[in-house]
Amino acid sequence: MPRLIPALALxxxxxxxxxxxxxxxxxxxxxxASLSTSAPATPDAADEPSAxxxxxxxxxxxxxxxxxxxxxxxxxxxGDLSFSSFRIVKIIGGDFDGAxxxxxxxxxxxVEANVGGDLTVDAHGGAVVKLSTIGGTLNIxxxxxxxxxxxxxxxxxxxxxxxxxxxxxxxxxxxVTGTCSRVA
Numbered sequence: 001m002p003r004l005i006p007a008l009a010l011x012x013x014x015x016x017x018x019x020x021x022x023x024x025x026x027x028x029x030x031x032x033a034s035l036s037t038s039a040p041a042t043p044d045a046a047d048e049p050s051a052x053x054x055x056x057x058x059x060x061x062x063x064x065x066x067x068x069x070x071x072x073x074x075x076x077x078x079g080d081l082s083f084s085s086f087r088i089v090k091i092i093g094g095d096f097d098g099a100x101x102x103x104x105x106x107x108x109x110x111v112e113a114n115v116g117g118d119l120t121v122d123a124h125g126g127a128v129v130k131l132s133t134i135g136g137t138l139n140i141x142x143x144x145x146x147x148x149x150x151x152x153x154x155x156x157x158x159x160x161x162x163x164x165x166x167x168x169x170x171x172x173x174x175x176v177t178g179t180c181s182r183v184a
Contacts, residue, residue: 054080074092076096099118130167144163
């Protein structure tokens with residue numbers, strides 16, 4: 001008898017679960033969908049990964065990236081990217097539709113890349129941007145030295161005070177300020 005009671009209880013629970021999951025009987029009418037009060041599913045900005053998450057994911061899938069080193073070769077990305085958790089960031093080739101922000105890196109190298117938006121570099125060490133197309137503003141802040149060679153910048157080229165900027169052959173559609181004036 002002691003084993004029969006738990007078995008009966010389990011059978012009753014299973015029966016209730018199956019009845020609750022069953023399709024409605026033919027004589028029951030389904031609720032009218034036009035009377036639904038819930039909003040339709042729409043893409044939500046919260047569903048979109050952040051720029052930092054997108055950069056982290058891109059680096060995780062790239063060969064050559066390991067730990068605090070992100071090395072992208074001929075990568076593509078549709079949104080903004082923010083590289084803030086890497087000591088070294090190297091982007092060789094590739095197409096990036098949005099803006100790119102690099103903060104805190106000791107070393108940044110961008111060569112032959114197409115950036116649709118702004119490129120903002122606020123790193124601790126040096127930065128090299130070479131043979132690249134920047135659709136927006138190229139803003140260099142907080143680096144010890146920046147080497148800018150043969151880039152096409154669709155917006156402004158801005159270098160903060162204290163940035164040792166070197167290079168030549170850069171084409172800039174907007175204003176050139178700070179120490180960047182000697183590289184345009």
